Amino acid sequence: MSKFMYSGSYTKKGVKGLLKEGGTARRDETVRIVESLGGKVEAYYWCYGSTDFLAIMEFPDHTTVTGMALNIAASGSFQGNITPLITVEEMDEMVKVSVGDWRAPGD
Numbered sequence: 001m002s003k004f005m006y007s008g009s010y011t012k013k014g015v016k017g018l019l020k021e022g023g024t025a026r027r028d029e030t031v032r033i034v035e036s037l038g039g040k041v042e043a044y045y046w047c048y049g050s051t052d053f054l055a056i057m058e059f060p061d062h063t064t065v066t067g068m069a070l071n072i073a074a075s076g077s078f079q080g081n082i083t084p085l086i087t088v089e090e091m092d093e094m095v096k097v098s099v100g101d102w103r104a105p106g107d
Contacts, residue, residue: 001040003085004065007047007054014077030055033072037064052078056085 010018018026027044034041039059046053059065062084069082086094 001058001060002062002065003042003087004057004059005054005083005085006057006065006069006080007051007083008078008080009050009052010078011076017077026053033068034059037068039064039068 023046027041030044031041034055034057037059039057041055041057043056044053045055057065059068065082069080073080
């Protein structure tokens with residue numbers, strides 16, 4: 001399973017819902033929908049500043065997590081971002097990839 005960080009900021013509509021339902025209800029709804037899609041929520045946090053919340057999640061594939069994010073974004077309650085998380089071991093494998101004689105623009 002791949003790990004992702006899902007973060008975002010609430011719109012006015014989303015803040016009204018958050019004030020009505022509370023933070024625990026939003027976290028519990030996130031856990032419910034993620035688990036229904038075969039994923040797992042590892043952590044869920046509220047934040048100050050430009051990001052209102054973030055969740056660390058595992059999903060079986062990129063298609064499922066992206067489909068979830070698209071459906072949730074359509075609600076208009078917040079602006080979200082999906083960030084794939086790469087393990088140290090995965091990065092060690094990635095740096096071994098060679099692109100051969102690739103030429104940068106202008107070279």
